[in-house]
Amino acid sequence: MDREKVTIICRCNDVTLEDILKAIESGIDDFELLRKKLKIGFGPCQGRGCLVIAARLFARKTGRNLGEIISNYTFRPPLVPIPVKYFTRGGEK
Amino acid sequence: MKVLIIGAGVSGLFIAYELLKRGVGEITIVDAKTPGSGASLRNVACFRSSFTSPEHVILMKESIKKWLEIRDSWGVGIHQNGYIWVARKNETIDVFKKLSQFHNSYGVPTRIIGKDELKEKEPYMNIDIVEGALYDPTAGKMNLMEVFTELYLRVKKMGAKIIPYTPIEKLVVSGGRVKSAISPRGQLDADVFIVAAAEGSKKILESIGVDVPIEPVPRHPIVTEAYSEIIKAGLVIDWDTPGSPHITQTSHGSIILARDVKDEPWIPLNSQRFDAIYKIVKPLSELYPALRYINITRYWMGYYDMTPDHHPIYGPVHPFENLYIAAGFSGHGLMMAPMTGVVIANWVVDGKPGIEVAENLTLERFKTGKLVKELAVIG
Amino acid sequence: MTSPIDRRIYEHPIITFHRGRKIKFVFEGREVEAYEGESVAVALYAIGIDVFSWSRKLNRPRGPFCMIGKCSSCFMIVNNIPNTRTCILPVQEGLVVERQKGLATPPSKPLEEEVEEVELNPDVLIVGGGPSGLEAASILASNGLEVVVVDEHFKPGGQLLKQTHKFFGNVELFGGQRGFQIAELYIKKLAEYSNIKLLTQTSVYGVFRGGIVAAAGRNKHYIIKPRAVIAATGAQERLIEFPNNDLPGVMGAGGAQTIMNEFGVKPGEKALVVGSGNVGLIVAYQLVQAGVEVKAIVEIMKEIGGWFVHAAKVRRLGIPILTSHTIKYVEGNGRVEKAVVVEVDDKFNPISGTEREFNVDLVLLAVGLEPDTRFHAQAGAVMKYVPELGGLVPIRTRDLETTVSNLYVAGDSSGVEEATTAILEGRIAAYSIISKFTSGSRAQQALEEMEKTLKFLWEEYRSSPLLSRARRGKESVTVSREELLELRSKYPPPVSFG
Structure with a gap:
């Protein structure tokens, strides 16, 4: 078993531990860039399942401060996915 | 020659890229936050040359050539799958005909397409509410994150130093030259200074008495979860609805919906508007009924750094002989970035941009009143 | 061909499961029997379905995971609509369900049900119907304020619903009662007030310019303009990574x-x-x-x-x-x-x-648990990462107000602790708001009750060695009113309430 290939960090987008380690090795030294390149937390869960794990891994590998990494993350609405049909009538005030 | 580039966005990085290709030795790029944290990664990632000013058309034709070279040599996702402006009203087709004539006269092969061809191109579009469209086959979209991170890694590998968390508060001048840039972390000296900091450029140049007429106007894109391919073109624009709602789908499967909703400049990017979601979603779900069943997953805001004539500000900043600016792209910074790199690098090394129309885009034009006119700003 | 598997529990030492009437739906061509009240995911799991979906890139089988509609593992195509979260979709007669492999195409058909818009202007919006929110709601309502409580689940109670053990401590704080029974008591209490509107199966999804809080329920869209908000959004589970961590099971x-x-x-x-x-x-x-x-x-x-x-x-x-x-x-x-x-x-x-x-x-x-503070962060509150509290939490005053005016935090989202401290924090936030929004003797009494609770919480309850870590953590993010105002002006939030 290739451990790193089957350890799934981001379930929504199938980002594996191997993907993250390879990206860091290739020179990605900023967590936001790592996230954006690999699409960690871009899926339906918007990072609920993977953000902290990915941040921890990144902090460990690069020596950065975990708290700083997590504090830089921005939270935007909607906090849960909303079907478009909620916005196809009325509401324009 | 030591060069300091202020702003590690797509413009600053391409400038570094071109300077390095031309053998300029020491390049340092600083950013107030982190590379790409501004508009570079907050856009719909599309490109076209079907503009209505010679400046835009000529620069973008060259830029698209460069993007395609990049696609082939870097192996990144850049897709020339076209722009489609749809007309809900018959009269708009006449407007499109005139636009198309202008485009064609500059060698941009836009053409009118009828309902049948439109249905073929966009099977999920509700053809009943449109009359036809203007199609630009040389336009398209790109995998933004892939392209940006590749650019970043290459510029790093080519030897540029990229320093994040280093906001520049002011410049120090002496004897008609810029001597250093001051940040809370220290002083940076260089032989040449290039300001590519979008709306941040204003404050930096104000410190030496130079007025830069840039206003960051917020935009409100809505992103959805991933689905199979629904939008086939690079970008589809609803011309007849005010604010030009537009829509694209990333290769990842997420759909981005946007519209130029009227908003105040300088509003912070964490001030999402409830009404904006309706304004954006309603017209686009009329065009694509399948959208109604799609889940919205994120609503972020980004800036268009707007100039009075919606054209970028390029080139030397008089009277300082070693200071240049590349900002005010008014929503087209990403697509123009390869040529931004070329013209600024040419200016620095050769003393001129190498493309005539770039001379019309200097900061001087706001003093002399020779502004450029452009009609379609979105996308 | 019906499956002989039925994982339902028919005999349990503590809980009696009240199953509703039988409902039939279709899963990949076969008829499935379920009980009203179950979610589609649970009904399928009960008949032995382990693989709910396959991941989009690596085609890996996925099974139920969070069970609260927050991941994508239970995505299925229901009545042709892909990306449907079956773990929060109640079973209905005649649903047509099939599994989804990776990405799918949404239908272009007309909407089956229109979404109704409802505007609400309560005095207080409580986000989260767990012990903290429920306690706050009953106190606010008993003091005459108009309250809206929003909870994502079909039954409020938060973590209490999952707890079968008996609580400790004094009777006033539910000693001797089981978690899910405490939830029942609160629900009964709340029903006595006509000035509490309880919205279940509803998710608050954002704070917008002008202090608008939006929430989505089943085909209901709530546009809420509250004067104050208590965001008692609880905690979510932490995860760890190891090879094949995404296998069903x-x-x-x-x-x-x-x-x-x-x-x-x-x-x-x-x-x-x-x-x-x-x-x-x-x-x-x-x-x-x-x-x-x-x-x-x-x-x-x-x-x-x-x-x-x-x-x-x-x-x-x-x-x-x-x-x-x-x-x-x-x-x-x-x-x-x-x-x-x-x-x-x-x-x-x-x-x-x-x-x-x-x-x-x-x-x-x-x-472990980490506080779910996405609401506070999205509203623009100043946050701090505190490992002792499980993660990112808002800075707050003693009476639990954040740097967003009249946005309060209470319960596990203020830092992972306990059900009892959650109840006490709900109380504190409620009394703080009452002291601001009412006048005269009522406001004075609210202030007194708040001080009494604060004293009990910090000087008695939190002096237990079991809570020393959480206490340290909460001390590190509690600031004076002056410090809060300084932070508010240094990092101006995009909205304010009140």
């Missing part, structure tokens, strides 16, 4: 608790629990109550994390607790079949040669 303890304690369905046959904090210990004996064989609990630290009383119960049931052990990997074909654990040294590095295999089909992660 690996899930958070909370997900398993939902399946077995709320819906009365057996989550597996043989289980391994990772984590010996209170959640891990409690879920272990709850599994036994549900008829599941618990092979072991592994704990990475040298000591057991949870309270002695829970650990003793677990030991009496003969479940080994392996301290200084962690999970190495799991394996299985379409579902977990075995889990391998390994001993760790002082530096938490695995000691090779100490691997042990367990034949299990269920691996529950109970490795």
Whole structure:
């Protein structure tokens, strides 16, 4: 078993531990860039399942401060996915 | 020659890229936050040359050539799958005909397409509410994150130093030259200074008495979860609805919906508007009924750094002989970035941009009143 | 062809499962029988469906995971609509359900139901109907304020719903009652007030310019303009990574608790629990109550994390607790079949040669909770990362106001602690608001009650050594009113309430 290939960090987008380690090795030294390149937390869960794990891994590998990494993350609405049909009538005030 | 580039966005990085290709030795790029944290990664990632000013058309034709070279040599996702402006009203087709004539006269092969061809191109579009469209086959979209991170890694590998968390508060001048840039972390000296900091450029140049007429106007894109391919073109624009709602789908499967909703400049990017979601979603779900069943997953805001004539500000900043600016792209910074790199690098090394129309885009034009006119700003 | 598998629990030592009437729906061409009140995911799990979906890039089988509509593992195509979260979709007569492999296409058909827009202008909006929010609601309502309580679940109560053990402490704080019974008491109490509007199966999804809070319910869109907000949004489960961590059968303890304690369905046959904090210990004996064989609990630290009383119960049931052990990997074909654990040294590095295999089909992660503070962060409150509290929490004053005017935090989202401290914090926030929004003797009394509760909380209840870590954490993010105002002007939030 290739451990790193089957350890799934981001379930929504199938980002594996191997993907993250390879990206860091290739020179990605900023967590936001790592996230954006690999699409960690871009899926339906918007990072609920993977953000902290990915941040921890990144902090460990690069020596950065975990708290700083997590504090830089921005939270935007909607906090849960909303079907478009909620916005196809009325509401324009 | 030591060069300091202020702003590690797509413009600053391409400038570094071109300077390095031309053998300029020491390049340092600083950013107030982190590379790409501004508009570079907050856009719909599309490109076209079907503009209505010679400046835009000529620069973008060259830029698209460069993007395609990049696609082939870097192996990144850049897709020339076209722009489609749809007309809900018959009269708009006449407007499109005139636009198309202008485009064609500059060698941009836009053409009118009828309902049948439109249905073929966009099977999920509700053809009943449109009359036809203007199609630009040389336009398209790109995998933004892939392209940006590749650019970043290459510029790093080519030897540029990229320093994040280093906001520049002011410049120090002496004897008609810029001597250093001051940040809370220290002083940076260089032989040449290039300001590519979008709306941040204003404050930096104000410190030496130079007025830069840039206003960051917020935009409100809505992103959805991933689905199979629904939008086939690079970008589809609803011309007849005010604010030009537009829509694209990333290769990842997420759909981005946007519209130029009227908003105040300088509003912070964490001030999402409830009404904006309706304004954006309603017209686009009329065009694509399948959208109604799609889940919205994120609503972020980004800036268009707007100039009075919606054209970028390029080139030397008089009277300082070693200071240049590349900002005010008014929503087209990403697509123009390869040529931004070329013209600024040419200016620095050769003393001129190498493309005539770039001379019309200097900061001087706001003093002399020779502004450029452009009609379609979105996308 | 109907499946003979029925994982439903029909005899339980503590809980009686009240199942609604029988409902039939269609799953991939075959008829499935379910009970009203179940979610589609639970109904399918009950008849033995382990693989709910396949991941988009690597085509890996996925099973139910969070069970609260927050991930994408239970996505199915329901009535042609893809990306439907079956774990929060109630079963309905005649639904047509099929599994989704990767990406799918949404239908262009007309909407089956229109969404109704409802505008609400309460005095206080309470986000989250757990113990903290419910306590705050009853106090605010009894003081004459108009309250709206929003909870994502179909039944309010938050973590209380999953708790079958008896609470400790004095009667006033529900000593002797079981968690889910306390939830019942609150729901009964709230029903007595006409000035409380309780919205269930509704998610608050954002704070917008002008102080608009938007929430989405079943075909209802709520546009709320409150004068104050108490965001008591609780905590979510932490996860850890290991090879094949995404196999069906690996899930958070909370997900398993939902399946077995709320819906009365057996989550597996043989289980391994990772984590010996209170959640891990409690879920272990709850599994036994549900008829599941618990092979072991592994704990990475040298000591057991949870309270002695829970650990003793677990030991009496003969479940080994392996301290200084962690999970190495799991394996299985379409579902977990075995889990391998390994001993760790002082530096938490695995000691090779100490691997042990367990034949299990269920691996529950109970490795901690982190505060769910996305609402506070999105509203623009100044946040701080505090490991003692589980993660990112808002800075607040003693009376729990954040840097967003009149946005309060209470309960686990202010820092992971306990149900009792959650109740006390709900009380504090409520009285703080009453002292601001009312006048005269009522406001004065509210101030007194608030001070009384603060004193009890900080000087008595939180002096327990069991809460010292949480206490330290909460001290580090509690600031004076002056400091709060300074932070507010240094980092101006995009909205304000009141």
